[in-house]
Amino acid sequence: MVEIINKGTYLYNGNTIIAHDDDINIDKIAAQVKEIASVKELLNSDKARKNTIAYSILMNHNKSGDEKNLRIKFDAMASHDITYVGIIQTAKASGLKEFPIPYVLTNCHNSLCAVGGTINEDDHMFGLSAAKKYGGIYVPAHQAVIHQYMREMMASCGSMILGSDSHTRYGALGTMAVGEGGPELVKQLLNKTYDVSSPEVIAVYLEGKPKAGVGPQDVALAIIGAVFKKGFVKNKVMEFVGPGISNLSVDYRNGIDVMTTETTCLSSIWCTDDKVEEYYKIHGREESYAKLQPGLVAYYDGLIKVDLSKVEPMIALPFHPSNVYAIAELNKNAKEILTAVEADVQKQIDNPKIKFGLADKIIDGRIRVDQGIVAGCSGGTYENIHKVAGIMNANSIGNDYFTMNVYPASQPIYMQLIKDGSIGKLMETGSIVKTAFCGPCFGAGDVPANNGFSIRHTTRNFPNREGSKPGAGQISAVALMDAMSIAATAVNGGYLTPATEIDVPDEEINYNFNSKVYENRVYFGFQKAEKESELKYGPNIADWPAMPALSENILLKMVSVINDPVTTTDELIPSGETSSYRSNPLKLAEFALSRKDPEYVGRAKAVQELETLRSTAIKENRVLDTELINVFEAANGGSSENLKELIRNTEVGSVIFAIKPGDGSAREQAASCQRVLGGAANIAEEYATKRYRSNLINWGMIPFIIDSSENSFEVGDYIFVKDIRQAIASGREAFNAKVISAKGNRNITLKISSLTEDEKDIILSGCLINYYANK
Template identity: 65%
Template structure:
């Protein structure tokens, strides 16, 4: 059972919860506590780590410098290209370039391996660390080789979470890593800190994904931990192994929290010792009296095997409940599909029910969430003596690193898995983002991975293809596989789950990973390829803006996968204009053409073509604007596109969700709210205005023009309510927009047109 407190609370000695209500003072006094709320806030683990990394001298307005950076092969090229354009000479802190996303080199010809060679030569030239394909997924390498208790790591992948090891890690878009490479800071208001209070012990068959999904199901919809730090404390922590904690921790991203941190103990000390880095461990725990802005209580004893049904990690049920009420729950999934897919495909899951049983088509245990040592060993124990059958059901298992792969080979669990008919594969993130093990049309895949958004498994709705993913723990996936595809919770397994000793073989990395040990070699030339392109030129914000709405999305949440698809498009992330052709292709296929048409008028403006010689619709809009704003000219008024979405940006940290709009001439997003800080930051760093509009009734519609006078002045002067006008019926209809909180640097980045321009000006 997972419950939340509707108020802040004090935590005494790591065990006693005191709600911050009218009786709090008396209860605290009875414990001899006279610490103020503000003093107690400084006693969280999160506060101590943030204070140690803050350079501003003001704990309300943080300017954080991280200890290490990490990226993978569909983010690091763009990051390094941005940093190069801004004057990069060497990596100032350890920067790891892993190759776990396009590691198959299966789509796009030579361009994936070109990216890898770019990464290797960049590590040599600027002084970094290069992890070749199939060696490790980004987050497992970071756990094994980078994490330190009390440290901070910034990664260009949203699941950058190493809190279980005592490292506060944050996943952000590439421009935030660029800032660190250039000696700048990560600027954020001091986040709230929410205690995740664990008590009890998980029952046999319940794994980390079950605990994670139970938490996500409770807090995602309410935004309880949005942009906050989740701090795992309580007596239940000691009852979880390091791998178990890691498996829960990596999924905290799906709550939309900013970061996570756990209290550490001898279990985590042993993890560091096994990996030959015991000196990087230190005990972390909250002070005797710590104050939290909220509390999520997790009773581990009561949790059962869970499943997140399509199409979101928060669509959570107990597996047993799905088996009892499958027809009703599948009907609900079909309704959700209608919201996302409309009439583009026929989507039905009713044929998964046969003779009262729910049959699934595919199982995957993979990546940073599922590919851990204990998950694989537990799956092997459950599968032992069974076979997965020779019908539709398939099972693939991807160890998260080669050292883990080596260990499961040595201890025999690899053989146990293989003899069941399952397949063991190398470290690869593909199944997690739609670039590997794409199932058949209308198939249902159960996965111990991180996300189950629409199309996340690799299908293409725009081509009439659709499949769906449910998230489950490796243990229940194995139980289902042992039952030849019949959905089965692992608590029905009546055998033994053994404890396996893990031995980390450091020679695997020593023999293959390039580590510059922080020494740059300027003589090395970067190896480029035909798909590796520089960022196109971007201009500063003009005095006024005329925006055309080119897409209007009213889904409750719009994911980054819908803004710019993952999967096969990932091969083009080193080519800003090439990738931009896929923008919103799964959600609004007309977007790219409309955005390009608007951008063509902006190019004419920059070439001094008068407004009255441009597109007739635009010329008419300008004619209307000139009635009230005669000073408007092509020299002071930019032309751009914008989209409206209710709540955009859930999911990935990928900066391309914003940069692709920018290179197509986008100048703004308009939203009721932004799903994550990282997506909003990406917009800002690419010089796009992150507008907020209140209310469900929009004053504009798709293809309307919006005129925003004096926008540059409004940004400079921190205007709260920004006057805008819909150009309609030959008149201007006024409404208000807001930008929300922006740092001075963020305002200047928007004014300069993007982070690259900002750094060039500096």
Template identity: 55%
Template structure:
């Protein structure tokens, strides 16, 4: 189905991978320039070379889980007016159901900010962020930056990037996005999907092949080949959104007449540009996909890369559900009250599912939901008590589905149709019951992403599937079923986009800033705390050691229950690592007490922690140490930061006094960027068996000078709980000049204030 070709390869004439004889006659320098990626990046690069890029974007987007912190950073750094179209959607906290007035206060804050600084305000329930960007903003050949990891508008010919909040604040201030030229992977597609195969099936086939071996990590995926034309725009969008789960940086697709038609339908014909790679484009690797061979897939808990043919799981439920139970033992090894019993879902050899949802940027498309209706009509039976929840991705999509009768059909069969909302993707709605097994066409199935709370003794799990197979399951009594087993001749009517829906409700203030507008602040909207510059030396206590192979951002700071508190950095920080290490917050705060004492000039209190330095031969007077040696905590995890772009995974550590991370490698560029932008030193240590324990100290003498001088190796002294000492060489690689300024200043906010 999916074949990986390592090393550099040419795609010739968009129809085959070059043979060795053909490649020998081609120019590598010219081949690189013939990729779509190069064409777009060159247009947006403002540096004097293409190896280190300084990008300026054409548009940007933020949403109600992220925009308060971003705006607080930007306004503190001098924001007056948005330099490009900036979309504010309200698609994560739009239920306004938890936390009293918090969520509506946040929406009023954003609306007033859009009026003040010229933003575009999309009210709650109108559209999820990525659907609005696709429908109204993104152009072929452009670049967008959005505060969400699933920022993928490659199908429209855009190389768009999901990043953490500080990078969005930089864009708001007209600053460059700095990045080394990325490697580019050609996704060469041939054939055409079978009628019962959907976009999630293709996406999971790719993710399952490339995630665990890092084949596309931090690289751009370029979708090309004759197979592209076999897929509709909704189908392409469904694949494109999910590329985030491969750990790639971004994506871009060749554009054709179907893309042209998409822009025409959405009344933006002038925003289309035909884009095709050159006759001999050179890629840093190839993912070859024969679409004819793709079958319905399922990603078992607890990651989209746990992908298997659905037929295999249906045929041997004991084997596959047993695998998930074993994985749950590892995931929840620190919580002895948690026990996942999925094999209890097997009835007469069949897997009985508890709940299903089709939602968000990956699944809430017109075509996906129309296909669900066709399967419902084919099976022609009601859902009974089985809960199937469907969320169209925008009001225009919902309007059109309603106009042609699809929503009436689905509600007649028992489906619950709801407005545009990202909730099922991050655990803010449709939270299942304890030990439930759910199926979803959404973006992620990380632990607790469905809304359960292990800290309270709750556990549930989600498997990812395509909408077609979800419909086949839902209308078959909830027994796991492949769409291949209820074949339908799928037809899709022409989609008509009703732009009046947005014209009548969206506030479009771009280019019309009203600086006299007062920002509306609710009582739960708090500024970022004051942060100190990097001191000459650092004394850090190890607050947590996580030895999982990968630590997701959901584990660093959970989704779901924290959503309402993201306008308050102090409140949300209380949730840091609560699912993975509930003792972390208390340990970090205990160390932070001493840093607060140091800043306040309390020599007696600060002296208590400086006592440990005597073991490292430091006998400097306390008064001098208070001037030169900062105090904080440090977190160790092997590969932290997989998943979401949310900056809180880093900022919450900083709010609690975290000053550094140590890891083998950062799971994503965006998490490392978040750490740097919050002034946390992004150390790496290549040894998988690091000798580091919670409660030990890491002493970093001369760290400020080392950062100033661009040092990439640094000898730290580890002070054990028994007073023994040993040394450890930490690495500080890939720190750019811009990042150096931020680290020295102690945060991006401090750096911009200094300017």
């Protein structure tokens, strides 16, 4: 089904794989493609890697003149109503005058306006006023989820788009898109660049044709299950090639593509063809199409081979999209698999008072779920919902505990589903059809009952992404599935059913896009900035607090130690109802790590008080409190000589340790909330994604790395790093540090890899806002 080739691989004419191995004589490889003249010249990896689609697009957007160290300028950007207020506030504080490129502000995350009084709608009014003042594009609530709007209206072949949402992926439409934290969008708004080392490119070679009942989520989960734990495509570009692409509709391709985020890749790109050309024609944007394909011989740093004909209906069990099983296998071994998942989940939640059950969903030997959801940028496409309606037509979901909710991803999709009768079919089954909303993807809509089990065609199933609150004794779970298998399950009364076990209607799908809803409602203000107009501030919208520049030395106090294999951004700052406070840095910070380590905020604030005591004592020429005096003496080798000077030049900040933090969302608040509470660094064995590491840097926090052999931190430990400012400025990548602990002191080595000159300056300045203010 999915085969990984973990070595350099050539692709000839977009279809023929030529595995490359240093042990194979180049003449022997050349013999496989006799029709090519000068084969030895073509089979040169340095030259052939320039024949990938990704290379061409990256170089067309690179402003550095250096093929290895890229400085990218994007063609357009997108943010939603959880992120755009903070981005615009940061850019405004850094000197923003006008949006230099099309910037789309959608309202698909906080669109319910159900928590926190007026504050969500206040954010929307701020967004519209910002679009007017700076020349943006404003998409009101319920019109479209962010990525569907970008597909319909902004993607184009050969372009690049940056979004402040991790699922910014439009590769199937010929657009290389990247999801990043807000500060990276701020840089683009200020005419700066997105700086990244030239990424490796991994070919995803598709062959065959999916069998009836196998949908895009099945293919995506199969790929994620094969590559995630190996880190095979981490921070790389996935380039989809091969003859199987022609067997997939564009909606199908989009459904696979949007899930590439869950592999931890940097971006994605696909070959384009007449189906993509037709997509652009349907959407009235013929000029946006161009044929994209690799050169005659292209070199890839690895290859994922997917036989679409062998993919089965899949399910990703709690609590990660990579926890993948074939549904048939799960049904066959339900007790064994679900019991094992229960045990893993119990370890994750680390709370014996909360009892998480999945095996109790087995009724008479079959798994019965409580809820089905088809929504968002992955599930809410026209074809998905049209097929769901066809499968469920003339059936009933019943009047028992099972419920079914469907969210078309945009109003144009909704309109077409009404016209073709799909909405009526769904409503007759007892399903509820709702407007475009991302809530079921991040824990702000359709929360199941305690211990409920929801199956969803959405993007993620991390802990609490369904909205439960373990700290309050509540927990429920999400499994990811394709829309067709969710429909098959609904038809069978909530009993888990792969769509391959039912008759899936085979009918031609014709889609007509009606742009009137956007023309009549969306504010199109690009290049029409009303610079004298005022921003509209609701009472919850607050500026960022002042943040200090990096001191000569740094004393860190460990306030949280997380030894899970991977820590998600949802665990660092919960999604769901907390999103209402994302326009207020101080209020939002109160939720930091609240579901993973409820004591974190109190500990971090206590460290902030220590820093206040230190700075106040210096100003008033007073002696520090006993705890800090003893720690500083230990940091000074047990000597009191020159201690006052050491204290004067050493900031005290909090730090967290996690083995591999930052998987999942691009939300900058996973880092900024720590910074607002006095965080000065993270220490990790590795960072799960580039975007989380970038978020730390942009908020002035040092992304330290430590070898696993030296990782034995406990809450309350102090870590002293001498001459950190000079070391970072000079480009050092290894730092001697001292751990000062109740169990004894020890020396360790902390590392930082590959900081750009700008990243060094941002850390030295204390954050991105300070960096621009200094300039």
